[in-house]
Amino acid sequence: MEAVKNKLVVLSGKGGVGKSTVACQLALGLAKRGKKVGILDIDICGPSVPKIMGVEGKDVLQGEGGKWVPVERDGIKIMSIQFLLENASDAVVWRGPRKDACIKQFLTDVQWGGLDVLVIDTPPGTSDEHITLCECLKGHPNTGAVVVTGPQQVACDDVRKELSFCRKLGLPLHGLVENMSGFVCPHCADCVPVFSSGGGQQLATDYNVAFLGKIPIDPRLASAEDEGVHFADAFPASETAKCINSILQQIEGKLVS
Amino acid sequence: MNTQMQKLGMVGVKHLLAISSCKGGVGKSTTAVNLALAFKNLGKSTGLLDMDLQGPSVPRMLNLHRLESVKATREGKFLPPQNYGIKAMSLGLLLADDQSMVARGPMLSQQVNALLQQVDWGNLDILCLDMPPGTHDVHLTISQQLSLDGAVIVTTPQEIATMDTRRGMDMFKHVHVPMLGLVENMSYFLCPNCETKHHIFGEEGQARVTAERFEIPFLGSVPFEVDNRIAADSGQPVTHLGEHGHRLAKPYYDIARKLIELLEAKKGDAPGKVSIEFED
Numbered sequence: 001m002e003a004v005k006n007k008l009v010v011l012s013g014k015g016g017v018g019k020s021t022v023a024c025q026l027a028l029g030l031a032k033r034g035k036k037v038g039i040l041d042i043d044i045c046g047p048s049v050p051k052i053m054g055v056e057g058k059d060v061l062q063g064e065g066g067k068w069v070p071v072e073r074d075g076i077k078i079m080s081i082q083f084l085l086e087n088a089s090d091a092v093v094w095r096g097p098r099k100d101a102c103i104k105q106f107l108t109d110v111q112w113g114g115l116d117v118l119v120i121d122t123p124p125g126t127s128d129e130h131i132t133l134c135e136c137l138k139g140h141p142n143t144g145a146v147v148v149t150g151p152q153q154v155a156c157d158d159v160r161k162e163l164s165f166c167r168k169l170g171l172p173l174h175g176l177v178e179n180m181s182g183f184v185c186p187h188c189a190d191c192v193p194v195f196s197s198g199g200g201q202q203l204a205t206d207y208n209v210a211f212l213g214k215i216p217i218d219p220r221l222a223s224a225e226d227e228g229v230h231f232a233d234a235f236p237a238s239e240t241a242k243c244i245n246s247i248l249q250q251i252e253g254k255l256v257s
Numbered sequence: 258m259n260t261q262m263q264k265l266g267m268v269g270v271k272h273l274l275a276i277s278s279c280k281g282g283v284g285k286s287t288t289a290v291n292l293a294l295a296f297k298n299l300g301k302s303t304g305l306l307d308m309d310l311q312g313p314s315v316p317r318m319l320n321l322h323r324l325e326s327v328k329a330t331r332e333g334k335f336l337p338p339q340n341y342g343i344k345a346m347s348l349g350l351l352l353a354d355d356q357s358m359v360a361r362g363p364m365l366s367q368q369v370n371a372l373l374q375q376v377d378w379g380n381l382d383i384l385c386l387d388m389p390p391g392t393h394d395v396h397l398t399i400s401q402q403l404s405l406d407g408a409v410i411v412t413t414p415q416e417i418a419t420m421d422t423r424r425g426m427d428m429f430k431h432v433h434v435p436m437l438g439l440v441e442n443m444s445y446f447l448c449p450n451c452e453t454k455h456h457i458f459g460e461e462g463q464a465r466v467t468a469e470r471f472e473i474p475f476l477g478s479v480p481f482e483v484d485n486r487i488a489a490d491s492g493q494p495v496t497h498l499g500e501h502g503h504r505l506a507k508p509y510y511d512i513a514r515k516l517i518e519l520l521e522a523k524k525g526d527a528p529g530k531v532s533i534e535f536e537d
Binding site for chain 2: 048097099
């Protein structure tokens with residue numbers, strides 16, 4: 001981990017707002033801009049990163065000193081519990097201490113090598129995984145968090161707690177992203193605030209956190225993820241890809257080179 | 258078992274039903290709230306226990322506000338507040354808005370035990386448990402503490418969601434909780450302007466395939482409309498005015514009726530029933 005220049009933790013108090021989507025899109029975008037990138041998936045119960053990155057079911061090999069060699073895609077190094085499961089649909093029902101040990105191993109026993117940035121995708125909530133991660137990263141320079149919310153109040157209620165958690169544990173906040181922010185109907189071009197609007201911006205204001213931007217819904221993103229295709233590459237003209245790019249540029253500006 | 262149920266304030270509860278998904282954000286709480294109201298409006302006395310300690314959504318969805326004080330019985334158990342004719346309890350009713358349970362698994366399990374043991378539900382036909390996402394300590398604790406009559410699994414069509422949902426179902430198999438069926442939420446989005454259907458969360462039908470694979474009933478689909486989100490945010494569930502009170506209510510009532518049949522057949526409340534077959 002000493003050779004990892006920047007650690008970028010992607011969090012949300014709420015499930016299903018698109019943490020893994022945002023984490024993977026950031027990793028893919030940063031790699032495209034010439035950065036050496038790794039992505040670590042510490043969602044032990046519901047690891048989504050391998051599928052989104054198109055590397056589901058790949059094997060992890062052991063390298064020098066018994067350390068794990070991460071799976072690679074387009075030069076991006078990837079690690080997830082999903083690679084270590086016998087069956088992709090196996091449930092991992094571990095109590096806290098076992099999850100902690102696994103996360104610590106992912107941080108210290110993986111051959112990350114020299115990375116410009118390690119993106120860390122987390123599960124929803126403020127529990128074992130988050131506490132262990134923050135404890136392990138404490139004192140590591142250039143660590144920051146991007147918090148993802150949906151626009152609706154039900155999501156903001158939970159994300160509010162996550163922002164408090166970050167402040168409580170001393171995890172610097174790069175900013176807030178509002179995902180699934182509106183849907184432009186391809187038939188009538190009406191922009192529908194599917195999940196409401198404005199919740200993320202208000203939350204950022206309330207907590208004095210940078211608002212990095214909104215990402216609208218594009219149905220092609222869900223299909224791209226299911227197929228492990230890089231969405232922004234496949235549909236660069238889409239409004240969603242442009243918004244992701246804008247957020248990416250702001251985050252890149254906050255990283256140490 | 259009666260001693261355990263008495264300890265948990267659930268001795269008067271006929272059926273315990275978990276609403277669950279390993280995946281977050283698929284609409285477990287929305288489904289739990291709407292099913293609870295459907296059960297109640299179909300004549301079943303109902304309660305809803307929000308087991309999501311770190312992201313409790315039930316208070317907002319039921320328009321229940323933070324409790325300034327909680328009434329208790331002589332035995333020291335909390336009496337759950339009510340709205341829309343159902344009893345409900347959530348950690349969200351006891352904490353400030355930005356306060357969360359920042360806690361490791363063992364502490365969360367302790368809190369689960371406290372929530373399970375400190376509420377007097379009285380007599381209920383159905384107590385619904387809105388489960389948190391994932392397959393954590395909390396899920397194990399709940400499965401060990403309670404004899405659940407069944408679990409309803411909620412998913413969206415997207416492969417990323419059904420993948421995690423299958424993990425949750427695998428967990429229920431391992432802890433021997435019977436799965437009563439699968440619900441596909443956010444099946445498609447209906448544009449409120451031109452009423453065109455859009456599959457923003459993947460093509461419909463993935464849930465049906467998953468249900469077949471696990472040999473459990475496919476209970477139904479619920480479309481994604483802005484009204485359902487507005488209802489959740491404003492604390493006025495689409496089912497609260499009855500089956501004909503809103504066009505989105507019908508899918509929930511259809512699913513609720515199927516679940517009532519399944520629960521009553523399990524407990525032998527309806528003698529003579531041998532098998533349940535649903536015609537779609």
